[in-house]
Amino acid sequence: MADEIQKKQGTLIIIGGHEDRDPSGERMILKEVARRIRGGKLVLATVASHSPEGYFDDYEKGFADLEIGNLVELYVEDRTEASDRKKLDAIDDASGIFFSGGDQLRITSQIGDTGVEAKVRALYERGGVIAGTSAGASAMSDTMLVRGTSSETHRIGDLHMAPGLGLIRDVIIDQHFAERGRFGRLLGAVAHNPRVLGIGIDEDTAAVVEGDELYVIGSGAVYVVDGEHVSHSNVAEARPERVLSMHDVRVHVLGTGDGFNIAKRRPIPSRQGS
């Protein structure tokens, strides 16, 4: 798996939702996207939303004075449109694609195994930028979190997962993390298979992934939940209404500037800021 990640040449910018887009604000994350687009074309994919009106205007304002060549919208009303030649062509000369928020199941059900998905993968493999916020963040992993109660301790039966886009392997991503009290459900997801590393991303915060490494930008934190040394969990034995019991979980809280090696499951000391 690690080999597979390393072969890929692009950058993932995985955003926890509500990134600052105010033209007078700091916009740390939009600036990072723009910096990596380097004057090229950015496709704003609003496919996660049932009512995408307003998204494009909002991002257009947010990116207006940043170095982006042009910003174009990609919306897929239904699955047949995801093979539409004009939509595919729109991705061909892009430097990056940005998946806005909504419902992660809309992303995978509308574009999974279509021409659009193939183009996104090709863009990533030729070194492009794949950014996603909220639902667009969740959809990036091979298995994605679809539903689960926030602000509650995780109950065994209360978590729904589904196959994601698979742009990043062996992790499971959650967003709006501290804001919506989602530590419990991410622990639950990791309990299902400690092979996956849980990555919880706060609002206005992003994990920027290149190869095996990620680093953190933005105003919040990224939480890494590592189940490798878990000595006990009841996820397979207990009745669905029982709460999760799980011992010896390792957690890293990463602030802006902190780095993490996903394959080695270790923080990267040299990136540690104070």
Next chain:
Amino acid sequence: MADEIQKKQGTLIIIGGHEDRDPSGERMILKEVARRIRGGKLVLATVASHSPEGYFDDYEKGFADLEIGNLVELYVEDRTEASDRKKLDAIDDASGIFFSGGDQLRITSQIGDTGVEAKVRALYERGGVIAGTSAGASAMSDTMLVRGTSSETHRIGDLHMAPGLGLIRDVIIDQHFAERGRFGRLLGAVAHNPRVLGIGIDEDTAAVVEGDELYVIGSGAVYVVDGEHVSHSNVAEARPERVLSMHDVRVHVLGTGDGFNIAKRRPIPSRQGS
């Protein structure tokens, strides 16, 4: 410190708030309190509240059909009352005391270093039950959490602690834990001094402590945050508005029936339920 804990003979029932008190409900925690009071007298200390009206009626109904000899209220309007002979006498023949919710600073500022506090300690040392919910839970440790933002990643400067009643040493307690998204602030508290074990208790859930051991009852979970192996934290270096960065925290999620040895910092396998 472990020696000091072991010398004590009583039981602490530390409750995360909103314990079921509905006479037709399960009332797991009230039943545990009643079971340990064994028909004796229980003092309901409403001192944490600025307006204690209604608390007594509520608990009286909740305990009505349970084996409690009698339930009496103890309220301390101001500090001088905490040396009042009648109030002190009320604790003398009690089998337990139950601190209801409100503001933990009201508990310590009204009864700290008074006759009432001495009587509570004496009750504990002669084997009595000291229960506390919400603010009443927070006040039990030697250092208590007073204020800190919920549902946000912890920022260095955003946490207020104060000296608690010191009935349990070397831990710091937080309540309404998953429900209010308080993982971030408990991590922050532990970062200040990994000597203390962070104990986060969900609503309608309690940690029952006897000697060095606790076990869990109720419908939620108890989270133990162990900073012993933390390899990096920025709590002392960073500017107050920076988010916490903290690597290699160990976390245990304990469900009902799970046990934990506080002195050894280990889950107790024999108590593990499924």
